[in-house]
Amino acid sequence: MKKSILSLLIILPFVLFAQSFPTKESHRIAEIQQIAEEVKASYWPEWMEVPFIILLVDEDFEYLAGHPNPATFSQASYFDSLLNQKIYFRKRTFPKNMSASFPLIDSNPVIVMGNIMNSYFDEERWVWTLLHEHFHQFQYTREGYYQKSNELDLAKDSLDGMWPLNYSFPYENDTVDQIIEEMSGLLLKSMDGESVLPKYWEAKRQLKSVISEKDYRYFNFQIWQEGFPRFLEIDLLQHWNQTNSNENRIKLLREYREEIREDLSEPNLKDRGRLIFYSLGATEWILISSTNHQWKRGYFQHMFNSDTLLKN
Structure with a gap:
């Protein structure tokens, strides 16, 4: 019993300190959800149906939103009432100004994005950059994407998937x-x-x-x-x-x-x-x-x- 209480006292400060998805970014992601819902029928339905999974990189922690049950991610979590979903978090591993999307968690394409303060964008452009990255998620989930990209025969000896940049x-x-x-x-x-x-x-x-x-x-x-x-x-x-x-x-x-x-x-x-x-x-x-x-x-x-x- 004492051991359990001691473990809880050690973990509790970490949980309490970390479990707060940045407010500004939370509101902006909620705005993206609104945009996606309202233009779904009138613009491109299949795009807006793709899961919007984002790993927000903050100062010390990373917050995963949009993933229902990440088996290969930290299970530390809390419920975000604004986004109406469970948010998972862990200590930061990516650069704070990250802006990219790629298969990351359980083979799902994930947007990895720095917070607004650390990004190269103002708030409005941050939102539309996320939508840009969300379209990359759409690309990656289309049938035949990886097979046809391999058939381009452009990777040479690259094993890290960085050939599009290099x-x-x-x-x-x-x-x-x-x-x-x-x-x-x-x-x-x-x-x-x-x-x-x-x-x-x-x-x-x-x-x-x-x-x-x-x-x-x-x-x-x-x-x-x-x-x-x-x-x-x-x-x-x-x-x-x-x-x-x-x-x-x-x-x-x-x-x-x-x-x-x-x-x-x-x-x-x-x-x-x-x-x-x-x-x-x-x-x-x-x-x-x-x-x-x-x-x-x-x-x-x-x-x-x-x-x-x-x-x-």
């Missing part, structure tokens, strides 16, 4: 840089309403002709994998603003567009590396969505390759 694309090649600059200029014109699809498609074919097949597969992989979720941040924000607009969201939408214009005005492939794929890819998908109304259906039908949707 693939040796010819960023230093002057010809490639010039073509990317041409593509960026055309996409800028498309943002202003100019019809550029034939010219853009020709520029993309030119890129394909000067790089290896693997390099082109990687290029299209990045456009599909990262460019599309960035596009969705903008597209979903526009959709949400039709009925739920406020000053912060209008400001964020304007910032997204300004940042894309800035990136495409000076793509500078040698310096920016793979980061250019976010704005380049987002704008390619803006172009696709304006000319192909089946873009949502076609996105997963043509995994890792937007060329077919560009042509149709």
Whole structure:
């Protein structure tokens, strides 16, 4: 009995100190749940049905929300009344400014996200970045995703799954840089309403002709994998603003567009590396969505390759 009481006294301060999901983030995650519920039918039902599992990285602890019963995670938990679910927690293991999603707990894709104070984002962008990462969860749960990504044959000897970040694309090649600059200029014109699809498609074919097949597969992989979720941040924000607009969201939408214009005005492939794929890819998908109304259906039908949707 004494031993049990002693153990409880040792554990109790840890539990009491840790069991408090940060209030600001809790309210913002509740807001995401509201957005998902309200746009579920009108925007993309299958996306919003994917479990929203997040590991929030705070100063000293990590809080797991959205997982019904994590067998391979700390079982220390409490019930959060605002989020209406059980929250699990453990001592912090990830960097405090983390922003990524990947299979983590019981093979489920999990968003690992630093709190608002430690992230690179203000509160509004933090919310929409989480929705960006939630779409990655959607990608990872689609049938055939891992098989088809392996069939791209881009991992080489990488065993840690980091090849999407570390693939040796010819960023230093002057010809490639010039073509990317041409593509960026055309996409800028498309943002202003100019019809550029034939010219853009020709520029993309030119890129394909000067790089290896693997390099082109990687290029299209990045456009599909990262460019599309960035596009969705903008597209979903526009959709949400039709009925739920406020000053912060209008400001964020304007910032997204300004940042894309800035990136495409000076793509500078040698310096920016793979980061250019976010704005380049987002704008390619803006172009696709304006000319192909089946873009949502076609996105997963043509995994890792937007060329077919560009042509149709």
